[in-house]
Structure formats: structure tokens, C-alpha cells
Amino acid sequence: xxxxxxxxxxxxxxxxxxxxxxxxxxxxxxxxxxxxxxxxxxxxxxxxxxxxxxxxxxxxxxxxxxxxxxxxxxxxxxxxxxxxxxxxxxxxxxxxxxxxxxxxxxxxxxxxxxxxxxxxxxxxxxxxxxxxxxxxxxxxxxxxxxxxxxxxxx
Amino acid sequence: xxxxxxxxxxxxxxxxxxxxxxxxxxxxxxxxxxxxxxxxxxxxxxxxxxxxxxxxxxxxxxxxxxxxxxxxxxxxxxxxxxxxxxxxxxxxxxxxxxxxxxxxxxxxxxxxxxxxxxxxxxxxxxxxxxxxxxxxxxxxxxxxxxxxxxxxxxxxxxxxxxxxxxxxxxxxxxxxxxxxxxxxxxxxxxxxxxxxxxxxxxxxxxxxxxxxxxxxxxxxxxxxxxxxxxxxxxxxxxxxxxxxxxxxxxxxxxxxxxxxxxxxxxxxxxxxxxxxxxxxxxxxxxxxxxxxxxxxxxxxxxxxxxxxxxxxxxxxxxxxxxxxxxxxxxxxxxxxxxxxxxxxxxxxxxxxxxxxxxxxxxxxxxxxxxxxxxxxxxxxxxxxxxxxxxxxxxxxxxxxxxxxxxxxxxxxxxxxxxxxxxxxxxxxxxxxxxxxxxxxxxxxxxxxxxxxxxxxxxxxxxxxxxxxxxxxxxxxxxxxxxxxxxxxxxxxxxxxxxxxxxxxxxxxxxxxxxxxxxxxxxxxxxxxxxxxxxxxxxxxxxxxxxxxxxxxxxxxxxxxxxxxxxxxxxxxxxxxxxxxxxxxxxxxxxxxxxx
Numbered sequence: 001x002x003x004x005x006x007x008x009x010x011x012x013x014x015x016x017x018x019x020x021x022x023x024x025x026x027x028x029x030x031x032x033x034x035x036x037x038x039x040x041x042x043x044x045x046x047x048x049x050x051x052x053x054x055x056x057x058x059x060x061x062x063x064x065x066x067x068x069x070x071x072x073x074x075x076x077x078x079x080x081x082x083x084x085x086x087x088x089x090x091x092x093x094x095x096x097x098x099x100x101x102x103x104x105x106x107x108x109x110x111x112x113x114x115x116x117x118x119x120x121x122x123x124x125x126x127x128x129x130x131x132x133x134x135x136x137x138x139x140x141x142x143x144x145x146x147x148x149x150x151x152x153x154x
Numbered sequence: 155x156x157x158x159x160x161x162x163x164x165x166x167x168x169x170x171x172x173x174x175x176x177x178x179x180x181x182x183x184x185x186x187x188x189x190x191x192x193x194x195x196x197x198x199x200x201x202x203x204x205x206x207x208x209x210x211x212x213x214x215x216x217x218x219x220x221x222x223x224x225x226x227x228x229x230x231x232x233x234x235x236x237x238x239x240x241x242x243x244x245x246x247x248x249x250x251x252x253x254x255x256x257x258x259x260x261x262x263x264x265x266x267x268x269x270x271x272x273x274x275x276x277x278x279x280x281x282x283x284x285x286x287x288x289x290x291x292x293x294x295x296x297x298x299x300x301x302x303x304x305x306x307x308x309x310x311x312x313x314x315x316x317x318x319x320x321x322x323x324x325x326x327x328x329x330x331x332x333x334x335x336x337x338x339x340x341x342x343x344x345x346x347x348x349x350x351x352x353x354x355x356x357x358x359x360x361x362x363x364x365x366x367x368x369x370x371x372x373x374x375x376x377x378x379x380x381x382x383x384x385x386x387x388x389x390x391x392x393x394x395x396x397x398x399x400x401x402x403x404x405x406x407x408x409x410x411x412x413x414x415x416x417x418x419x420x421x422x423x424x425x426x427x428x429x430x431x432x433x434x435x436x437x438x439x440x441x442x443x444x445x446x447x448x449x450x451x452x453x454x455x456x457x458x459x460x461x462x463x464x465x466x467x468x469x470x471x472x473x474x475x476x477x478x479x480x481x482x483x484x485x486x487x488x489x490x491x492x493x494x495x496x497x498x499x500x501x502x503x504x505x506x507x508x509x510x511x512x513x514x515x516x517x518x519x520x521x522x523x524x525x526x527x528x529x530x531x532x533x534x535x536x537x538x539x540x541x542x543x544x545x546x547x548x549x550x551x552x553x554x555x556x557x558x559x560x561x562x563x564x565x566x567x568x569x570x571x572x573x574x575x576x577x578x579x580x581x582x583x584x585x586x587x588x589x590x591x592x593x594x595x596x597x598x599x600x601x602x603x604x605x606x607x608x609x610x611x612x613x614x615x616x617x618x619x620x621x622x623x624x625x626x627x628x629x630x631x632x633x634x635x636x637x638x639x640x641x642x643x644x645x646x647x648x649x650x651x652x653x654x655x656x657x658x659x660x661x662x663x664x665x666x667x668x669x670x671x672x673x674x675x676x677x678x679x680x681x682x683x684x685x686x687x688x689x690x691x692x693x694x695x696x697x698x699x700x701x702x703x704x705x706x707x708x709x710x711x712x713x714x715x716x717x718x719x720x721x722x723x724x725x726x727x728x729x730x731x732x733x734x735x736x737x738x739x740x741x742x743x744x745x746x747x748x749x
Contacts, residue, residue: 038337041337042749051346052346052749053345055337056326057324060327
């Protein structure tokens with residue numbers, strides 16, 4: 001709890017305490033804690049003199065501001081049509097087989113979370129996915145197996 | 155502001171620059187349908203029902219959000235406009251649980267009215283309701299939130315933020331999943347909601363409604379072993395008529411009493427009686443605090459003293475400014491004083507076993523339902539107030555009874571605990587508690603009436619969100635010599651957004667007062683969350699005028715002159731702030747979570 005408090009306080013000192021500081025502060029919390037806990041959102045509300053419902057509203061609006069605990073590596077696989085037509089299904093199946101999780105789930109060692117995302121803008125190099133902030137493109141079953149294995153060894 | 159001229163449906167009209175097309179149309183006598191628009195709130199423009207055609211514009215525009223410009227030509231009734239509006243209504247209905255006959259707002263729903271006006275018979279769009287996982291929050295004693303009825307117009311969200319500075323409700327998620335939600339979608343009783351019901355008063359559909367206790371009250375009335383007592387709050391009598399065929403500002407006190415008798419209540423009594431009692435207790439409490447501060451130089455005395463009549467305000471301060479709980483008057487609200495006395499004093503005098511008394515109150519308020527449920531409110535040994543009904547619920551009961559309210563003869567309140575003064579009735583308006591307290595306290599201290607024409611302390615009246623007034627105390631009676639020359643500083647705020655500002659001023663040390671009145675709702679109780687819908691600035695003004703008329707027409711206008719008050723102190727309570735008072739009429743508060 002104190003760790004969250006200190007983190008939010010530091011971010012508020014850095015970004016300011018006006019309403020437009022809300023987004024960078026929430027991003028900062030996600031960077032550090034990997035998701036926005038109820039305690040973290042309450043702390044942000046306290047620092048910025050907002051209501052908790054307002055912070056929750058902003059947090060749930062943005063896909064990249066997670067409000068549920070996530071693994072260390074968040075895999076976001078593109079769910080839009082170009083990637084789908086370029087064999088996303090094989091890629092997804094391979095990830096699910098290796099990590100033994102389905103979309104929306106987190107591995108029991110809290111290392112990986114598997115999610116879907118809307119278009120990443122890599123249609124010309126479909127299928128594409130993100131692992132945390134790193135994009136991976138022109139995927140196929142073999143390529144994605146190597147990538148995931150590399151992360152497993154990390 | 156300069157004047158501009160626009161043409162709506164061929165009618166030319168001169169308006170102030172800055173007014174919207176919707177406002178201009180209203181002035182021209184043309185009704186444009188709307189759902190998300192409300193006079194009390196800032197424009198949102200998100201329901202799209204108020205679309206109109208603007209000459210020269212490619213798309214239809216939302217008239218609530220479009221400022222009128224000089225020379226504009228607007229059409230509100232073209233084929234294109236009608237079709238577009240009908241589609242908007244149908245789209246809203248495709249996500250709306252339109253099981254109207256089972257809805258509490260059946261017959262009073264703005265969406266239902268529009269569906270009827272636009273003859274939405276066959277659905278053009280898929281019914282999406284079965285695929286949505288809507289939830290209903292009915293775990294709160296005051297307010298029920300049913301997401302399946304919500305059209306996401308966000309009047310409630312804006313009310314909670316702009317009028318009340320509470321923001322217990324916000325907008326969460328996005329796109330098709332977007333919903334009006336509390337923090338973490340918690341139940342309303344778990345969050346900072348003050349139960350003020352301003353959202354309920356503004357919800358166009360049945361998504362936010364009061365929790366009703368009409369059936370429980372009927373059950374009590376039909377039970378031959380129960381003695382059912384009813385009390386009516388000051389602000390109900392100036393608003394009830396609006397639900398039953400009268401225009402705003404009509405006083406219906408006598409008709410209301412007759413209607414309550416016809417419904418079958420055993421005794422029709424008045425919250426105004428305990429409003430007078432509140433003044434005796436609270437006035438004495440204020441004078442004692444001043445004495446402790448001035449004479450005893452007691453550093454622990456908490457000033458300013460805040461009024462404690464408004465349960466929405468009480469819950470707000472418990473959440474938001476818990477460090478000021480000692481500044482709240484310990485007096486219970488008039489409703490709860492009444493409840494505690496009905497099952498003790500009244501029961502004794504009438505020789506009725508309090509276990510067989512059912513005490514019902516008619517309130518302009520939803521927070522009163524929560525207040526009656528507070529664990530502290532059982533000082534008679536029973537639940538002091540069993541059921542709280544809003545003004546709207548009483549109107550429903552009157553309709554259920556089949557009474558022709560418009561032609562009803564007047565009756566007077568029963569006794570005991572039915573007599574009151576003009577000082578009590580003004581409790582229903584912002585500034586009223588302050589005015590009533592000053593009328594009595596000034597006279598106790600100086601032996602003279604307050605130095606205002608006809609007892610009307612106009613500086614504390616009005617509609618400004620925050621008002622200040624001070625009275626210089628001169629030529630005191632010997633016992634109150636320590637107040638000689640003291641300038642009694644007071645402030646009044648209504649609407650929790652104003653209350654928050656006032657509290658911040660006090661907290662920052664920018665302002666200091668002796669006595670502060672705060673009401674949770676805009677306009678005070680007359681604009682309460684349980685009052686007839688619609689409530690807006692114009693209607694609040696008319697209700698306020700009616701309240702001050704009622705005061706002027708009362709033979710007695712100072713609480714301490716109420717003969718029943720003298721009797722209850724003689725026979726039962728002893729003296730203000732005495733042991734018995736302390737036991738029955740005073741309470742304590744608890745700190746609640748800020749988030």
C-alpha cells in the first residue's frame with residue numbers, strides 16, 4: 001500500500017495535479033505495477049482531488065490501462081481482419097499451446113498474459129502482435145514459437 | 155449581450171446571442187424533443203433526439219448544443235428530421251429494457267413518451283437487450299439503479315459532478331460496453347453516494363429511481379392492530395400539487411392533510427412541529443458553543459457550527475470532511491426527532507403501545523430513507539421512523555386511493571405534534587433553517603424581535619449558491635451580556651458543489667463564521683431528490699415563493715412561540731439540551747471512507 005502511495009505521489013510531483021495529468025500518471029502506474037489496482041486508483045483520485053469513479057472511468061476507457069492483474073509480459077495479438085486472413089489463427093493456437101492459456105488469461109507463474117487487440121497498424125506485415133511495447137510482425141507458427149521461447153528463457 | 159434574429163419553422167424570433175437553437179425554439183413556442191438536455195446541467199449533446207435541419211448545413215444538428223447565429227434558418231419538422239429522430243429513439247430502444255408495464259417509471263418516462271409520440275410500433279432494429287448483461291443494484295435503502303433501463307444520456311453523471319461535486323457516478327468503459335458506473339462497479343451503498351437523489355430527479359427513464367415503500371405502508375394501514383402515524387415535511391406541501399394537476403408554486407397543505415386522512419392514516423402530524431423543536435435545541439446549542447468560546451475561552455469548542463437537518467449533507471461531510479464532524483450540530487433532523495418522539499411522548503400521551511405504532515414520513519428527499527435506516531436512529535427502542543415516502547410516492551398513493559385531489563376540501567393537522575409556526579415551514583427553502591434560528595436566538599438573547607421588516611431576514615434568502623449575512627447583537631439581556639456587540643457571522647450554501655466550495659474556504663482559513671446552514675440539494679428541500687419531476691430553476695423559484703407565502707400566512711412565525719413546544723418541554727423533555735433531549739433528539743456521526 002505504501003509502495004503504491006509513494007509511486008503515485010512521485011508521479012503526481014512529476015506530472016502535476018491537474019486533470020490533464022491523470023493519463024500520464026495512470027500510464028506511469030501501469031508501467032511500474034503492470035496494472036491499476038483499486039488501491040492505486042484510489043490514491044490517484046486522492047492526489048488529484050478527483051472522485052474514484054472518474055479515475056475508474058478513464059482507466060476503463062483505455063485498453064492499455066489494465067484494471068486487472070497482468071503477467072510480466074503482456075502479449076496482445078491483433079484481432080482485425082488483415083491479420084486474421086494472414087494466418088493469425090495458427091499463431092494464436094501456437095501461443096495457446098505453448099503457454100497453456102487462452103485469451104484473457106494469465107499463466108500461473110504470472111509471467112505471461114494473452115490478450116487481443118484492435119489494429120496495430122501493421123496490416124502490411126500481418127499477422128502482428130505486441131509483447132509489452134515491442135511489435136512482432138509477419139508471424140507464423142514457427143516464428144512465434146521461437147519468440148515465445150525466448151521470453152520464457154528471460 | 156447583443157440581440158440576434160433567427161427563423162425557426164418560418165417564425166422569426168429575436169434572442170440573446172449565445173442561446174442555443176433549442177432555447178430559441180422554446181421561446182418561439184416550438185417544442186423540440188430532448189433526453190440528455192436538462193436546464194440545470196451543462197450541455198452534453200449525446201442523445202441526438204433534438205436533431206433539427208439547418209439551412210446550409212449538410213448534416214442535421216443537435217439543437218441543444220448548437221448556438222444560434224444571426225440569420226439562421228432552422229426547420230424542426232421536416233421529413234428528414236422526423237425520420238432521424240424516430241431512428242434515434244428506435245436505436246435507444248434496441249438497447250433498452252422496454253418492459254414498460256413492469257417499470258416503476260411507467261407513465262412517467264420521457265423515453266416512453268417519445269416512443270408514443272413518434273409511434274414506434276414495430277422495431278426496426280434488433281433487440282440487443284438479451285445479449286447485454288445488465289445488472290440491477292437494489293441493495294441501497296434509498297435508490298435503485300437498473301442499468302437495463304439506462305440510455306446513457308448521462309444526466310445523472312453530470313448532476314453528480316456539476317451540482318453535487320460528488321461524482322459517485324461516472325462513465326466507464328467505451329463504445330458498446332460504455333455504462334454509467336460507480337467506482338469498480340460497486341453497489342451504491344459501498345461508495346461515496348450521499349443518496350441525495352438529484353440523479354433520480356433528473357433520470358429520464360427508470361434507470362435511477364427511489365426505492366419505494368408504498369406497499370409496506372399500505373400493509374401497515376390495512377393491519378387493524380397498527381396505529382399508523384404520518385408526518386409531512388415542510389417542502390412537500392408546496393410541491394405535491396404538481397404531481398396532481400396543479401401548477402408549480404401552489405400550496406396544497408389543507409388538501410394534503412385531507413388526502414392523508416382519506417388514505418387511512420390514523421394521525422396526520424407535522425414534521426414542522428419538530429422543525430420548531432430543532433430550532434429550540436439547535437439555537438440553544440449554538441448559544442452554548444458561543445458561550446464556551448467567548449466566556450470560557452475553551453479551545454476545544456468547534457465553531458462554526460453546521461446545521462444537521464440534511465441527511466445528504468451529513469453523509470457528504472462524513473465522507474469528505476470527517477475532520478469537521480464535531481462542528482455539526484448534534485441535533486437529529488426534524489424527521490428523526492419526530493420519529494423518536496412518536497414512539498415515546500406521543501405513545502404515552504395517547505396511551506398506545508409503541509410496538510404497535512408504525513411511523514411514516516413524507517419527505518421531499520431520498521436520503522431520508524437512508525437516514526431512517528441508520529443504526530443510531532432507534533432511540534425510542536424501536537426503529538424511530540419505519541418508512542419514508544417521497545413526495546412522488548405520496549402522489550402515487552393519492553392516485554391509487556382514487557381521490558379527486560383538485561376538488562378536495564382543506565383539513566387541519568391532528569394534535570398532538572401537529573402545531574407549527576412559520577419558522578418551521580421555511581426549513582423547506584435554502585436559508586430557512588438559518589432564518590428560523592436567528593428569529594429565535596436573537597430574541598432569546600436580546601428580548602426583542604430580529605431587526606428585519608416583518609421578521610423576513612432577506613439577506614439569508616435567495617438562490618445564490620453561497621450567501622453570507624451577519625447580525626450585530628446589541629442591548630442584550632443581562633444573562634447574555636457576553637454577546638454584547640458581537641457580530642454573529644453566518645453563511646448559507648445549497649447544492650453540495652457549493653457546500654464543498656464553502657468548506658474549502660473555511661478549511662483554508664479564508665472565511666470564518668459562527669453558524670453555517672448547508673442543504674444538500676439545490677434550492678434546499680424544495681428542490682429535493684424526492685420532489686416532483688421535473689424540477690428546475692424556474693420551478694424551484696415558484697416553490698420558494700409558496701414557502702415564504704405559507705410563512706407569512708401563519709399566525710405564529712417564531713419557533714419558541716409554538717404552544718405545543720412549550721407543552722412538550724413542560725411535560726416531557728424538561729429543557730433544551732436536557733437529559734431527555736440528549737437521549738432522544740441528539741445523535742452522533744461517523745467517519746466514512748473518502749474514496
